[in-house]
Amino acid sequence: xxxxxxxxxxxxxxxxxxxxxxxxxxxxxxxTVEAGAxxxxxxxxxxxxxxxxxxxxxxxxxxxxxxxxxxxKVEGPTSQVGYMLQQDYLLPWRNxxxxxxxxxxxxxTLNRETEEHAxxxxxxxxxxxYRLHYPHQLSGGMRQRVALVRTLxxxxxxxxxxxxxxxxxxxxxxxxxxxxxSTLKKHAKTAVLVTHDLSEAVAMSDRVYVFSRNPxxxxxxxxxxxxxxxxxxxxSRNIPEFQTYFQRLWEELxxxxxx
Amino acid sequence: xxxxxxxxxxxxxxxxxxxxKALRLEQLKVLAxxxxxxxxxxxxxxxxxxYGIVDTFIFSQPTRVWQLILERAAxxxxxxxxxITLVETIIGFCLxxxxxxxxxxxxxxxxxxxxxxxxxxxVLNSMPKVALGPFFIVTLGTGHLxxxxxxxxIALIITTIVxxxxxxxxxxxYLKLTQTWGATRWQSFRKVVLPASVPSIISTLxxxxxxxxxxxxxxxxxxAKAGLGYLIIYGFQVFNLTLVMTSLLIISLAATVMYQAVAxxxxxxxxxxRI
Numbered sequence: 001x002x003x004x005x006x007x008x009x010x011x012x013x014x015x016x017x018x019x020x021x022x023x024x025x026x027x028x029x030x031x032t033v034e035a036g037a038x039x040x041x042x043x044x045x046x047x048x049x050x051x052x053x054x055x056x057x058x059x060x061x062x063x064x065x066x067x068x069x070x071x072x073k074v075e076g077p078t079s080q081v082g083y084m085l086q087q088d089y090l091l092p093w094r095n096x097x098x099x100x101x102x103x104x105x106x107x108x109t110l111n112r113e114t115e116e117h118a119x120x121x122x123x124x125x126x127x128x129x130y131r132l133h134y135p136h137q138l139s140g141g142m143r144q145r146v147a148l149v150r151t152l153x154x155x156x157x158x159x160x161x162x163x164x165x166x167x168x169x170x171x172x173x174x175x176x177x178x179x180x181x182s183t184l185k186k187h188a189k190t191a192v193l194v195t196h197d198l199s200e201a202v203a204m205s206d207r208v209y210v211f212s213r214n215p216x217x218x219x220x221x222x223x224x225x226x227x228x229x230x231x232x233x234x235x236s237r238n239i240p241e242f243q244t245y246f247q248r249l250w251e252e253l254x255x256x257x258x259x
Numbered sequence: 260x261x262x263x264x265x266x267x268x269x270x271x272x273x274x275x276x277x278x279x280k281a282l283r284l285e286q287l288k289v290l291a292x293x294x295x296x297x298x299x300x301x302x303x304x305x306x307x308x309x310y311g312i313v314d315t316f317i318f319s320q321p322t323r324v325w326q327l328i329l330e331r332a333a334x335x336x337x338x339x340x341x342x343i344t345l346v347e348t349i350i351g352f353c354l355x356x357x358x359x360x361x362x363x364x365x366x367x368x369x370x371x372x373x374x375x376x377x378x379x380x381x382v383l384n385s386m387p388k389v390a391l392g393p394f395f396i397v398t399l400g401t402g403h404l405x406x407x408x409x410x411x412x413i414a415l416i417i418t419t420i421v422x423x424x425x426x427x428x429x430x431x432x433y434l435k436l437t438q439t440w441g442a443t444r445w446q447s448f449r450k451v452v453l454p455a456s457v458p459s460i461i462s463t464l465x466x467x468x469x470x471x472x473x474x475x476x477x478x479x480x481x482x483a484k485a486g487l488g489y490l491i492i493y494g495f496q497v498f499n500l501t502l503v504m505t506s507l508l509i510i511s512l513a514a515t516v517m518y519q520a521v522a523x524x525x526x527x528x529x530x531x532x533r534i
Contacts, residue, residue, distance in 0.1 A: 057439050076441060083439035089432055093454050106440040106450065154440065 005071070006158055006190035007033040007056060012065035013215075014051055024215030025051040029065070031209060031218065033190055035157070038181070038229070040193045040201035040208045042253065048216025049194040053160045056192065057083050069158065079107055082156030084164045088147040090135040096122070096146055097131040103154040118153040124183070125149055141172035148180060152187070159184060161193040165200065177204060177233040198253070202245045203233035210252045220252045319501040327505050341509055344475060344486040347403055348517070351410025352471035356464060358411065359418025366419070367426045367448065384420060388412040388474070392481050401482040409481075410474030414467040421466075425459035426452050461525045468518050472510065 012029045015022050026048035033039050041049045055062050056069070058077045067074040069081060082103075090099045100118045104110040122128050125145045135143055144164060151159065164180070165173040181204055184191050195201050201208045206229045210220040224245060228236045236242055266283050270276030301321050307313045308320035315323070331337035366373045391412055395405040429452050437447040479488025487506045494502030 054435075059435065059438055077439055078441070081439070083436070085432055085436060087432070089430070089436050091433075091451065091454070093457070102437075102450065103440045106437055106442045106446055 004034060005032050006035040006037070006069065007031070007192070008066075008068040008071075009052075009056075010066045010068075012052075012055060012062045012067060014048070014055060014060075015063045026055075027215035027217055029216070029218055033158075033192065035070075035190055036188050037207065038184065038191045038193070038205045040195055040205040041211060042195060042198060042201050042208060042249065043211030043216070044213050044253070045196075046216075047211040047213035049211060050162055051216070053083070053162050053192065053194055056158075057081050057160055079109070079154055080156055081158045081160060082151040082154060083160045084147060084151050084162065086163045087167050088135070088140075088143040090143055090146055090150075092135050095132050095134050096127065096138070099135065099146060100150045100153050103150055107154055109154065114153065114155075117155070118149065121149045121152050122146075125179070139172070140168050141176055144168060144176060145179070148183070152183070152189075157190060159189050159191045161191060163194055163196065166196065173200075174234055180204075181233050198249045199237065199242075199246055200233070202228065202242060202249060203236045205229065208249060210249065222249060222252070316498070317500055319504045323501045324505050324508065327501050331505075337509070340486050340490055340506075341513065343403075343483075344479065344488065344510075345513055347406050347478070347486065348410065348471050348475045348513075351407045351474055352414065352464075352467055352517075354407065355411040355414025355471060355474075356418055356460075356467050359415045359463070360422050360460060362415070362419045363422035363426060364448070364453075366423050367452070368444070373423070380416060380420060384416045388416075389477050392477070395478075396482055405482050406475055406478030406486075409478035410471040413474040414470045417470070418463050418467060421463045422456060422460055425456040429455045457528065461521070461528065464521045465518065465525075468514065468521055472514050472517075476510065 009029050009031050013027045014025045016025055017023075029052065031039075041052065043049055054060060055067060056074070058067075058074045058081070061075075069078065072078075090096075091102065094102070097119075100122060101110055101115065104114050104118065119128065119131070122131060125148065127142060127145055127149070130138060130142065135146070138146070144167075147164075161180075165176055168176060177200060193201070193204060202224060205224055207224060208222045209218050210222065211217065212219045222245065225241065228239065228241055228245065231239065266280040267276040268279070270279050304313075304318070305321045308315045308318065328337065366376055388409070392405075392409060395408045395412075399405045399408055433451045433455070434447050437451055442450070475486075476488040476491070479486045480492050483489040483492075487510050490506040491503050494500060494506065
């Protein structure tokens with residue numbers, strides 16, 4: 001179980017076969033993520049970033065190559081991996097308390113202990129007083145925090161974040177970035193973030209993978225130095241090096257957009 | 260004085276009070292007009308019957324209907340017939356909705372099965388179910404069973420089509436969410452798809468109230484020895500159109516009450532569901 005590498009992708013490709021032909025969503029992707037690291041995937045739309053997350057989550061198998069989670073080959077969804085979607089997708093007919101237990105119910109791990117842990121996480125997010133509210137009574141930022149609690153409740157070691165902040169207003173987004181970043185660090189989680197927001201990628205991650213499309217491939221890997229990655233996302237935006245890395249990322253993406 | 264109090268009840272300020280008053284006065288106006296219209300129609304009917312403008316043999320008249328209701332209430336027969344029809348309708352309504360929903364679940368369970376059944380559902384839906392009457396009578400006899408079967412037949416397929424449609428409309432991202440925890444198709448169904456479809460299931464309930472009344476009345480036309488549909492056919496055969504009119508009124512009343520009951524149920528169930 002204790003394996004230094006949380007995620008390993010070896011020559012991973014995924015093709016979609018349709019009536020009109022074959023499309024490569026991702027092709028020949030190699031990447032590794034150390035346990036506890038935070039990496040981001042950026043690239044133009046349609047470069048297969050979300051496909052890659054689904055592959056890591058075991059939602060469908062790759063067409064070629066191999067994916068390992070802590071050394072174990074991925075053969076389907078496991079409780080070691082949690083997934084956060086673009087929107088919160090809270091169930092409107094359940095109150096907040098019932099919503100955060102959904103994952104535990106499905107994985108048949110709901111008991112006193114896990115329930116208390118879920119409530120503890122809710123408290124950590126400052127939402128314990130809202131446990132009997134319904135999703136429509138909460139703001140977008142609060143709802144996404146509930147979604148985070150729901151994801152963490154099953155205690156995954158790896159979190160896959162599929163543009164989880166993109167539907168929020170700017171202020172809420174910055175605040176939530178800090179909260180997610182500190183929560184993941186505190187619980188020693190490994191994270192993969194897909195985002196369109198370059199400053200978010202630089203501010204949150206230890207390493208950024210730049211993708212190009214048709215087919216989705218890794219073009220550049222940019223290491224973010226500790227001076228940025230050790231600060232909270234909000235604070236890191238204020239240090240001078242931040243701009244340098246933002247600029248580098250911008251140029252990398254620009255090159256592949258034009259091709 | 261009391262009415263004036265009611266008009267501004269719950270007001271938080273004078274301005275709010277004026278708003279509430281205007282709102283409630285409007286409500287009262289609508290209700291009053293509705294009642295006036297009803298009374299006017301009844302009087303017009305009665306008067307034109309008395310002065311021979313309409314043929315009372317065909318159209319009867321309100322006082323005769325009222326007299327008949329009193330007579331039939333006194334000997335208890337009106338309760339007997341209404342009760343039988345009501346029970347048949349409620350059973351038909353419940354079974355039609357239940358089987359329709361179960362069939363929709365079966366179809367959802369297997370996409371292959373769904374594709375196979377698709378043309379059959381289309382044909383069954385467009386076919387007039389009333390035409391099945393003779394088969395019900397031959398196979399189920401001339402009792403309540405045939406009548407209930409008719410109500411079920413009419414409500415079943417449309418329920419299946421509407422409910423299955425709502426299953427398919429559930430945002431696929433919800434299914435993705437449950438799959439990330441390794442949910443089985445059945446788990447996703449129970450936790451997400453079915454509860455998400457409750458609003459459309461309830462809206463088919465409302466449609467099914469009307470449909471099961473059609474089914475039961477037609478069923479009673481064909482086979483019954485008792486019930487409101489039977490009274491209509493009987494009244495028609497002995498040219499007692501007052502009886503037909505009376506039965507019709509009772510049916511409208513009962514159907515309205517049933518519809519309101521379902522609307523009430525909907526309100527209760529939907530209290531916490533807003534997106």
